[in-house]
Amino acid sequence: GEDVEQSLFLSVREGDSSVINCTYTDSSSTYLYWYKQEPGAGLQLLTYIFSNMDMKQDQRLTVLLNKKDKHLSLRIADTQTGDSAIYFCAADNYGQNFVFGPGTRLSVLP
Amino acid sequence: DSGVTQTPKHLITATGQRVTLRCSPRSGDLSVYWYQQSLDQGLQFLIQYYNGEERAKGNILERFSAQQFPDLHSELNLSSLELGDSALYFCASSAQGGGTNTGELFFGEGSRLTVL
Numbered sequence: 688g689e690d691v692e693q694s695l696f697l698s699v700r701e702g703d704s705s706v707i708n709c710t711y712t713d714s715s716s717t718y719l720y721w722y723k724q725e726p727g728a729g730l731q732l733l734t735y736i737f738s739n740m741d742m743k744q745d746q747r748l749t750v751l752l753n754k755k756d757k758h759l760s761l762r763i764a765d766t767q768t769g770d771s772a773i774y775f776c777a778a779d780n781y782g783q784n785f786v787f788g789p790g791t792r793l794s795v796l797p
Numbered sequence: 798d799s800g801v802t803q804t805p806k807h808l809i810t811a812t813g814q815r816v817t818l819r820c821s822p823r824s825g826d827l828s829v830y831w832y833q834q835s836l837d838q839g840l841q842f843l844i845q846y847y848n849g850e851e852r853a854k855g856n857i858l859e860r861f862s863a864q865q866f867p868d869l870h871s872e873l874n875l876s877s878l879e880l881g882d883s884a885l886y887f888c889a890s891s892a893q894g895g896g897t898n899t900g901e902l903f904f905g906e907g908s909r910l911t912v913l
Contacts (some may be wrong), residue, residue, distance in 0.1 A: 720901070729799060729887055729904030730840075775840065784853065785830065785902065789839040 691788035693776050698794045703764040704742035707791045709776030712757060716778040719752060721761045724773040733761070733774075763793075771795045791796070800824065803888050803905035815876040818908045822890030828852070829871040830891070830902060831863055834883040846871055874911070882883055883912045889898055 690712045698735040699705045711719070717738050722730040736743045736750045736759070743750045759784040763770055810816055817899035822829050831843040842855035846865035857863075860878075865871045875882060886909075889902040 720904075722904075729801075729880045729908075730889075730902070731799070732901050735901065771902065784841070786841045787832075787842070792887075 689716065689784060689786040691778055691786050693774075693775055693788040694706040695789060696792050696794070698712055698796060699766050700796050701766060701768060702725065703766055705761075705766045705793055707763075707774050707776075707793065708763075709759040709788055710757055710777070711759065711778045711786075712767070713720075713778065713784075714754075715780055717780050718724075718778070719721075719750075719759050720775075720779075721748075721750065722775040722777060722787075724770075724775065730775060762775045766793075766795050768795045768797065770791070789796045799899075799903040800903065801888060801890050801905035804898045805908055805913075806906065807909050809911045809913065812878055812880060813913075814878050815874065816878065816910065818834050818873040818875070818886050818888075818910075820871045820888030820890075820905060821872070822871070822888075823903050826890035826892050826903070827869065828891045829869070829875075830889040831857075831871070831873050832887040832889065834907070836888060855903070861866055878910075878912045880912050881905060881909055885909050902911050 693709045720735040721733040747764045751760045759796045774789040775790045779785040802821040804819045827848045830845045833841045843857040845853040846861045885905045885907045889904045
């Protein structure tokens with residue numbers, strides 16, 4: 688089955704860019720997602736990308752997809768302290784077989 | 798507010814006991830998913846229901862069971878509880894589960910279970 692991997696921790700300084708990386712194994716994944724979990728809360732969808740796209744930009748967020756290497760990244764420009772959270776990469780196949788990565792804990796230092 | 802409601806928010810119980818967690822999905826969503834989040838295991842998929850029927854099963858223990866009712870709410874039953882079952886249990890819903898569109902999941906705030 689699908690396996691999604693992420694690095695577990697990332698620290699950046701306020702104002703810098705953050706890049707969170709993710710790899711997946713199932714080449715038939717159709718959608719790839721980034722979810723954010725703030726302390727004490729459930730997961731909330733940040734953005735997603737369809738597998739036939741290479742890049743998607745949404746304000747401070749840029750998602751890059753390398754389908755050949757099965758690598759997904761999330762770049763957060765001008766990272767703020769409010770961006771401190773756990774970021775989960777996830778993949779599915781037309782709404783089925785939804786698999787989450789372990790989550791990357793982003794710490795933003797002042 | 799995601800529109801997904803989970804009760805109770807917190808639950809403290811003893812080993813060997815049985816608890817039921819409840820989830821009301823977003824209005825109109827047919828799929829309900831249950832996840833367990835613990836510090837050492839991350840977010841583990843337990844089970845998915847679509848319109849009342851079991852659609853997919855993950856790492857759900859035999860001591861755990863779930864169902865989705867005709868009004869689409871779902872319950873997760875945890876029995877013979879052990880210390881290791883202490884975790885945050887999330888319910889999520891989506892409109893899809895067998896469809897052709899993105900299956901964005903909407904998460905509830907979770908039920909925190911503590912087993913003493």
